Amino acid sequence: MQWFRHTLKDQTPYYVFLAVLFLVGVVFGALMVNALSLEQLQDLSRYLKDFFVTVNQNKQGFADSQASSTFWDSVSLHLKWVGLIWVCGLSVIGLPGILVLNFLKGVLIGFSVGYMVGQYSWKGLLFSLVSVAPHNLLVIPVLLVCSVAAMTFSIHMIKTKILANRPSEGMLRPLLSYAGLTAVMMVLLIGSASFETWVTPVMMQWVTPMLTASVTS
Template sequence: MFSLRQLGTSSIQFMRRNLSILLFLIIIFISGVTFGAIAVKMLSYAEKNQLVNYLANFFQNFKGKLVLQQEILAQEAVFYNLKLILLVWILGISIVGMPIIPILVFLRGFILGFAVGFLVDELAVKGFLFAVVSIVPHNLFAIPSLIIAGTAGIAFALNLFKSRFKRMPINFAQYFFGYSTLMIILAVILVTAGLIESFLTPILMSFITKTVIY
């Protein structure tokens, strides 16, 4: 069994070995956020009006009471995060699926950038505050986990590629075990993110909606 100290040391060594991949995915994520924010400015009048109406209805539902069914939301959020980490794990061991990992990271950034950009564009400071409480808490865990999982997936796929086609020897069993163990740890963190999104975020959203927006 690994101790926490050994786990921390292994994690640092992993980051150092794959720093270029990690930085690449961080840049991809930031690019996604940037393009998402820019996309808000490219919406047509009809599209923006539709989103504004949806946002208004959303705030009305929050006014006065918390309407989200938290147990159902928790199941959906946790299940979504587990599916995501499983998908990244599969893409890593498949080799050919490796290019999809940066796309997933970019899309996650794009969605966040679009959501925050739209809220700020429509509600200015109030929109920014709402974005902070509705998006930031669970994504403090989810985004780093996704980027680290993506880094591990790409690194694992590259090593498999080198082993198969360049005849570079690797201890596959040991490497696969380490890769899968890391994914399990990240899955636990993503479950935590899902629980935060389900139980803490709605409370913060309701508070901001009642005290700041209305």
């Protein structure tokens, strides 16, 4: 327990820095909506209109017919993202990549929510709350934990192998700990993908009738 508190205390600056970087990405993504051209906005609007109508018309069949494909697509996306973070943590030059991935995640979420709110006002915010927010309440903390672990391992390599010039044998235990933590986080992401596949579509069906009325009126 004391080791855990000591580790958390040492890593707190990393968590704060990455959380701020992620939030900056969210703001940047929301502002990017204003930079879209009229043609791009119209294309997105047409896509969402078709999507809302499809979800509203098919009801439960929408979730059932695409559940397997959606689940594995979601799992693949999450694991690739964490895999990239893990690989970046294995090298000294990977540190900037960890920061970029966290910033980019924020941009994607900020853009999605910003566009929905900008186009559909409170109805867009409500749709974002049921479609974007729920599974990301787990995904974002998991990515932060993986990113901090990657940064910690990368900095540990710098200190031991480059600055202190110690033999690489001393890296085995930290590497196993780093890999084990990442594996646990991947399991959590599979759980998030399950929620995203079987629960989120049902929640979306509660809101899409209002949005369908807005885009067809």
